[in-house]
Amino acid sequence: MTSQPREVEIFALGHQGDGETADGHYIPYTVPGDRVRATFDGIRGHLLEVVSPGPARVAAPCKHFGTCGGCAVQHLSEDFYRHWKVGQIRDALTQRNVTGYEMKPIVSVAPHSRRRATLSAKLTRDGMVVGFQERGSNFIVDIHECQVIDRRLEALIPKLREALAGELPRSAQCEIGLTATDTGIDMTLTLPGVEMDAPHRSRLAKLVAQLHVARLVVNGELVAQTSPPSLRWGGVHVAIPAGAFLQAVPAAEQAMQMLAVQGAANARKVADLFAGCGTFTFPLAKASAVTAFEGDADAADALKEAARHALAMKPIVVERRDLFRRPLLSTELEAFDSIVLNPPRAGAKAQCEQLAHAKVKRAVMVSCSPATFARDARTLIDGGFKLCEVTPIDQFLWATHVELVARFER
Template identity: 35%
Template sequence: MTDPAALVDLTIESLGAQGDGIARHDGKGVFVAYALPGERVRARLSPKGGNAFTGRMQEIVTASPERVVPPCPLFARCGGCGLQHYSLPAYRAWKQQQVATTLGQRGIDLPAGTGMVTVEAGNRRRAVFAARKERGEIAFGFHAAMSDEIVPLDDCLLLTPGLSAGLGGLRQLAGVALAEKQAADIHVTDSLAGLDVLVTTDGDLPMGRRQAVIAAANAAGLARLSWQHGRRQPEPIVMARVPQMRFGDILVDLPIGSFLQPSAEGEAALVAAVTTYVGKARRIADLYAGCGTFSFPLAKIGRVLAVDAAKPAIAALAAAVNRAQLSGRVEGMARDLEQSPLPPPDLKPFEAVVFDPPRAGAEMQARMLAKSRVGKVVAVSCNPASFARDARILLDAGFALEKLAIVNQFVWSAHVELVALLRRR
């Protein structure tokens, strides 16, 4: 049996789904963070559970030719990026191969001509920061990997210039907002009106700190500051300007805490693929529509029914429809598609259906689509595994996977997004 305190030499055979190097030792898998295929490393082992170890790398004995110097000085401390040490060509090829492998596990081949769009660093327009006050000092930054430790940060290569420039003001805001030993997540979106901030924590904002928090928010130039205690409804604290985003040609007022694609460039790539795949369909259902990321661009093609469980998102979409006088082109519907997917009779009017579910996918809706007469489905996914499951349901019902686009907008991470065209044969 391996002594957990002992150092062992390992040969990295491949990268796992989360970007860790994978080796074998004593017949068990070993996952080694920040190791690359082909490398010889020296690592200290600890049980991972099941038939595997975690290896904490102590030394690179033989480096991969694909290893590069990480551009961020916080790499391997901050948990935000896991693959800055991998050359960009190799990293992109690995991501495409990960998609192929995941789909292959469901018996699905990548269509010919599948390509990948990569969003460069410096374009991330939303992020969640961690903050905690201890002994009067504020810790503000990102969590270390698999840890509650907060890695302080003054800058981040991933973020938009506007978001990066606001870090100092956000730190000062956290300093006056939090009580001793209080922790919070600080959700920030770089909207067209400026930074939209939601603080989520385990308590209300007391009246005694409220004026100082308002002053800090105004000093930081925030468009909006909101506060959320646990799962309660968020409370607007400051509204200097209405946070907005443009979807297609339409300005939409963002609800507090609303979902948004992480980058404008990634969103543009997804929208381009979705609208191309939908083609000339005259009636379109946009499921898991949010505030209208795809609905408004699709309205240039045909009439759109936008469905989402989030009532504030549908209300924001409806308000934008009214302002833009698009009532004949876009209709909103608040409906929980996990609990109540659209059944075949409700799907009958639509020539094309777009769905963009959370990471868990849209299994129940895929089963309804499989039973329907819808001829074209455009699936958007941030999880190749749940996409493959849902696509398999449609393929078994007579659909064919004709096209697939990969969008790599989570730079230096293992995450990837897909857009697929499935057409009934």
């Protein structure tokens, strides 16, 4: 039951980006020092009015902020925002009793730099709606600007609204995946309940020319392509499979690549674990022989194919392997001077247990989850590694998420 409105003060910002009151209630879109009027459902507050703003409050740059679920913390001053993101990593490490490392300055990304977006679309009685979902609901906020995504993706939104109107089944919610690559926009559509027959497929194929995209994949099926979407890493062109993992922001990716290469400097042989399509493999292979391990078949094949054309590089070997079920054993790891790991959010528990017992001297972990990173860092430290430095990477601007690159040495 929703409470009567009352006035409260915010004293901290929680990990989900919600302001916290002294008695343990959380109110989205507030900052420490704010006095606000809010209603409450249990511990969840709903902001009605900012009575007096806290010192860290700024005006959000986007008009959709507060309804669109894409951004949670556009209302924080830059200093407070950075401090809060770094604090999430520090807190996760403290919880695992990991200390004595150097925290490097956070790497920030600019507005309009994210090259990937997943939009939702629906044909409603009032027309086509294209945008991001509201926080905690399926309702789609019709987006007319986005401060986060690459301008090429932003410019496509009104065209999508027009072009998709005749193609969507009424009331079904459809997903649009967009990735800006070096050769154009890669677009995937998920149309629930749609059996594609030949006329439908040929109508959809026309969207490629109409929207000027490089490739269109619908419900997992290639519908049309003008040029294969590709990216370049370490000077090597890699053809990107539809739906493959990619770092979301080129500037964040470059910072991660640079730190991975620095961390593996002078290594003769490097293992690149959870290699994806080769984001780190090719920059690393400029100086070291690299064996890349990746679980996803399409990503591993793309990496293998690109490696065949990677001239003037040290040897690259690619192995498809499930590193959760079959981590590299400590004896296998000892064939390498340096290990680069970039696991998914679940972390690399089984792999770090093996690494902790291997005689390898150096490791670089690129992580998108401070919590699982801290767990795995503890394992490595208990096995004799020292966590030397951590570089926070703010790849997801104005979201609650923070990533990092960490360097370990024995």
